[in-house]
Amino acid sequence: MSGPLPHGVLEAGPVPAAPLGDAGSGPFGALRDQLTEAAAAFAGSPDALAGILAGIVDDVDRALGERLEIFPVCHHSPASGLAMLRRLRVKQPKVIYLELCEDLQPLLGELRNCRLPVAVQAFASELDGFPTDWAPLSVIAPITEASAEYQAIAYALQTPGVELVLVDRSTDHVFQWSPRHRAQQAADDDGAPQVAEDDGAPPAAAAETGEATTVGAAEEAELHGDAVGVEIGDLRPRFAELEAHLLHHGKVRHWSEWWDQYVERPLVDADHDTYRQVMVLIGSLFRRLRPSDANRTGTDEDRERYMWTRIRQHLAASGADPADCLYVCGAFHAASRVEQFGLDSTAPAFEITERSGTAWRYGLIPSSHSAIEAQFGLAPGSVSIAAATWAKAVSRAGVTPYRLSGRTERSRAGGGRRGARAAAPPAGATPDEVTDRLSGFLAAPAEPDGLDAAELRGWCVDIVRLARRNGYLASTADAIAVFEHSILLAGLRNRARPTVYDFTDAAVTCIEKDVVPGRRDVRRLCEILLGGDRIGQVGYDSLPPLARDVLDRLRPLGLDLEKRTISRALLDLRADPGLGACSDLLWMLRYLLPPTTVRPIMGERRLGHRSIQESWDLALGRDQRALIELGYEGVTVEQVLELRLRRAVRHPSATAATALAAVEDAICLLDSPRLVDELGTRAVELLAAERSVDDAPDVLRRIRRLLAHYQATAAHLPAWCAAFVTTGYAHYCTLLPTTVIDEETGTRQVGAMLGFLFSMESVAISLGCDRSQLEIAVDQSKPEEPAKVALLWAARHQLGILPLAELRQWCAALLDNPLVVPAFPRYLAGFVHALEPVPGLAPFVVETLSTAFARLPDPVLLPWLPTLITTLREQGPELVPLLVREAGRTFPPTVAELDVWVPPWHGPAPVPVSGGSPAGPSPRVSALLTGHPAATDAVAALLGCAGDWQPVPSSVGTAGGTASAAGGAALVAAHPATGTAVATLLATTPGR
Template sequence: MSVLDPAATAIRLFDAERNLHFFPIRHHSPACALHLREALRAIRPAAVLIEGPVDFEPLIGELLAPGVVPPVAMVALPDSEAREKGRGGTTYYPICRHSPEYVAIQQATELGATVRFIDLPSRHPSMLSDDRDRQDQPLLPMRETMFDRGAYVEAMCARAGFRDGLALWDGLFESRARNTDWRGFFASVGAYCSALRAASDENELQADGTLARETMMRACIDNAIAARSGPIAVVTGGFHTPALIDAKPETPPPAGAATRSNAWLIRYDFRALDRLNGYGAGLPLPGFYERVWERLTGTNDANSSLTEEILVGFRAHLIANEPALAFAFPTLRSMVEAARRLAELRGLSEPGRTELFDALRSSAIKEEIEVGAHPLLAAFTTYLQGDRLGDLPPGSRLPPLVERARGEAKSLGLSLEDAVPKTRELDIYRKPRHGQTSRFLHAMRLVAPPFAQRNKGPDRVHGFRADMLMETWTYAWSPAVEASLIERAADGETVRDAAATILIRRLADLEKEGQRNNAEAAFNLLSVAFDAGIGSAADTLVAAVGVAVDEDTNLARLTNALVIGQALNSRARMMQSDTSIRAFSSLLPPLLDRLARRIAELLYDLAAVNADNVGEAIGCLAALAEAMADPDPPFPTEPLRDALQHLMTVQLDPQLTGAVIALAALIGLIEEAEAGRRLSAALAGAFERPGDAVRTLSGVMALAPQLFVNESSVIAAIDGLFGAVDDQGFLALLPQLRMAFAELSPQETDRVAAAVAAAHGAGEDDIAILQQVPDARVLSEHLALGERLRSQWLQDGLAAWLEPSP
């Protein structure tokens, strides 16, 4: 008798002699859930054993508490040891209303049966086999990819005429949900799963933890048999059932199968539950199967057509939300009829998911369809996916941080009713409530990063769009948000308390990483605290920043820190009305005073900078120029001006000389005319070394190109330099010249060209011709060619040809 024969499988599944009943299921299958409910009512088991991590068993009572609205998930958070071993990530065991496991728990409780989970603990290494396509997908203790691929599935699809394994499952099993023969249904599922198991590679099952998990399940079944007081029902994924069904000698559970874990019940959503989003079990588009379940269990009008309900609802959704995609009523009628006829043709009692999509394609889309690309198909997919977010009743066993975060979000007008990402624009300076919302979202980025993402807004620290008054955020409550908050629960009971703890921990991490004296990194942490309105961390952070300022010897980090601190001080003055910001207001000026004086001390060391390090030094001067451009800077400028005055009297690298002159002019230490004279003198002094002259010019261009444009004496000096350089020398200087002149705008370039042309007696027509000159690369090639021709003519005794005509 073949185990692939449903009749033979039924004998093995329902063992009357041992009073042991196996129910092979597919996770989140409405058909399996409905038949399982009827089976449990019929056999009235004393114990129901379910494939679920044993450490989640204490959550069963919470799962059935009044007010719990699936989808929800049992989750286990990694401990510090797991993170250190690279086993981070939260493990999720999702439950929806049409999950067979949920129905089994409900029915067992109603019958007074004992409920046990029999799989390995959620954080056991064999449960953490990570076959995710993306790191943002959840870790799952249930994996069912074997249902949808492999040689057996492909052969069955070809034989039965289904396009893929998901459509095959629907056609073979979901279509039989209304059949009252639960024994026959599970016998067919068992035979199908036995074939899948027979086609599997044993080595792969060993590697992905399947065999270790089944060892644990057999041990739990043996224990239940030994303690039996009546029928036992075993509910597991169908792929495992063939390995569990035969009687085995007592099997000890695998080593490390302790049941302690950091487990919680959280809200979940249909988007996360969707196979099409990378979820590793169940069926795609859970919103569709939820509608099927409601129809099967009578919570919707059983006399109306589910096909009509879905397609009419989809059309209404499009009219309200995406009117450009909406279709006419005759098209709707055609879609309904097409779905029904396809179901009849395929031998189904009613249209399923595949028939609905095929009807949409054939009736509403006339043009050629690229795979997955048509917007109407995408909209239908999203509609059937559903956006339901589960809920937990007030007083659920959750850390205070979770509910306080939700409460604060709602009080600020953020919608948490579903899992659909939403956009919020905030006028952060002119509307106090918007400023509060911004600070909450910034704090949540620290505590629960999946919740919100800032898309646009001012960056007052690094100067990008610093004048913007608006921020734009995208946010959505999701299982990952709730899990992150649970993981951070020990850091504080409010979002800001937890954020403060995180920042202070990051400060400690700087010290561990040998970055205790990194003033820029410390100021960046201070900036994050400011954005999040974490005034409680201000004293600790400012004190640590002060230590970093005193000990940092890196001028680049210090000048960048000055720019950050100055921006923070400016923002603090603009937002004095907010109490969380006032904590920073009195602390920043003394800190910036220490920072400016520390920078002034180190500026004297620039005299020793050589060509290898001059780029970083010029970057420091550029940051200093940005900070000192403020007409009323919140730090003392006299020590900085004294240091720059000294640098103008000593011998510096040529490029640094140009940058120091430019900075002195920018901050008013010298007049522009004086800067022009100094620069002309520097260029003249480098007349014998054209490369040094160009490097001096490059230093000016890096900070203040207008000095070159506005001062005719500087232009004349450069022009004279070029006139004294032969073609070969000019070619050697060309790369440096290109870099230097790249700082000029097109208008500035035109002004310089006009000045040089006038000095050589050229007019506008001559300039127009010059504007058609090839680019620098072509020009360089032509000059090199001219030089080769000149050498050849000289060798051939044609020197007279090179003389200009009289």
């Protein structure tokens, strides 16, 4: 395999031929003729294939012959970064045009306060000109030190007299030009929807056309969230067949490995002209072999027209000499064929549309190697490998990269530039003529790159050591096996020396053995060995004002909140009341930030309660992105919280329950009665406008809590709260007759409505409501569903219309009717839900359940029991304790007593008779009474039964004994079980 391109790369399907130009003209005439002859010999006629090959050469000739020097790059490529570093030191341009969203330029100076990698971000939460369901919109551009764009940015910002100009379309145009937005505009203009190819995906998840913008869904992409990513220089085939072809013939597993093997390594040490020609060649190849996608192609070309238009505008306005300028763009765009290409083009300027009314906010967020890999569809570990390759190449070349790190680093970098200028040729010595370096590079065999045994040996020893620390049973034999296996894999893949990818595959095969004892597999250990997943951080000075204010206000905690580790904060508010402000801020942050960023371990805050001790886990340094994006919404946390609460109650989908939740949050988190009144008033408006009762249970639960809070803390109810009660009373009375017959309204919702009406009845009547409204509403309600019928029966009982005895008779009649028995469990469900509006009905519900268990046949009872349990668990968990307590008061406490237990709803137990007269107490009871007459006398006196003690007949008691008084005897005869139980208890008590 010779050169950066494997054999067979040009076999990927026909595309329209490009003009061949004048064969043999220009520096690439010989190469053009050679490729045309080869295509004719291969295909039998110089048609499509010859047009493709000659067109590629034409693209290279056109790009390199442009007066404005075009520097093609690939994103996160060490070869591009090193070539950029060398070119900047030699050419020392005065103007650098960079392919990056033009509205991100003011942020680039803040990179000096950050630890790379970081991402420049544009964020918008309030949209104007885009569909509201797209919110929030986010665009990011990750930057690493090994990238060519960072070297250009650092050079321009640290070199006096150098101007950096971003020329790509703005972040607003990123979404204006998205296929989904164009399809929507076409539908608005034509009156018929025109669905784009990826119209079904949201804009933040759709691939950004023209750059590598695949949004990763893996967990490692969490630093970027669902933002659209833009990068300089996406060099990857635009259709799967070509990429699969390259991977197959290159004997590699993924694209990152192919690029490293056939492009990255050959170009690391290449000269400037060779680098440019090869990169434009690859960009032209992928451009000409891309599929015919109108949406994608149109966006690519519009971006190129946009950039050349901005370049011309700047040159005209500034008067800069094109010889002192450098245009840095992706190799894909360097091979552009748009009519606006070049400074000598006579085509009219591209018409740039106005931005939408969306207000964009800008900032820096932390990034990481794994987040970049997931964002742009790269292989895991590829960015870390690129960083390691960059460090090794810079060290081997003996050059100092540009870094934005303050005055000290700036002077050191400036010294390096002075040394480079002294050794470099003068600016005028830069060759103006383009020489053909491409032919020699493609034809020359690969330079022998022998095995670096010391480097490979060090990797093998270190990976075994790292594996043992992570629980693997690795030994020296495994190190030897990895060494030999790496060489074997490199030979099988036609490589002169093992690469990082060969070493990683060998380590997985020889050490992991299909067993991962801990959290990290061997592939992840190899990534750590080669540099790991470097995570960037935004410095304090580059944070938004809100983020800096949060860190300043939490300073009394004495923690370093900028670290990426989780910090534990302990707050003793009784011992140190000054920490109360920190506690208030932490509770607000818990509401605004993700749950893992600020997490309470101990303590709670609810209506009327504040903990005296709290414990928190804080990960503000790890989750910088969430805190930074919070800073885009306001200046202080309190301001953002107010905006969020107002936005929640003004949202089109807001309900009365949503507004009441916002009221609770405002009371607990913000000391602002004005805001509470505003939110409460909005809750009254939403309640009056609702036409369904789906949220009635939530409304009832929240308004009960708020009423209890105000009754305990305020002298009178606020005006909004009183208005909510009166409005709700009239509202639910009006809706009750229609909702009970609505099949879509559940029993729980009807029960919550009645619960609101009955529990708020006293407050509503005191505020001027009429009880007849409720009586009329109940009388007009004619439900057919058995559960709702039972609910209305309970409501009539609560109103005094239906006595309990009559209600019991109705239930008995239902059980006696064989046609109704199968539906009786549904009545029971209604009675259970009736505990919400009529909690005093709990004894009757227990009675009805017991009767149902005793009388319902098994085919009806058994299938209903699981439904009852799940219904109570899902819809009425707060009703279960009420039922359990009432059942505990009703049923006997022990199993032994259950045999003689008589349900209280069956009336007093019949007195057994013998010979026509009441049976007397047992001998043991008589002995008890005669031994302790005082207790019997007291009970008899209490019941108004006076009498004297009489001798006990021999047939009943012992000889010579006495019986209780007349009242006591009648009492014992009527209730013999009580005396028997007491006697048994005393007989079994020790010492009796």
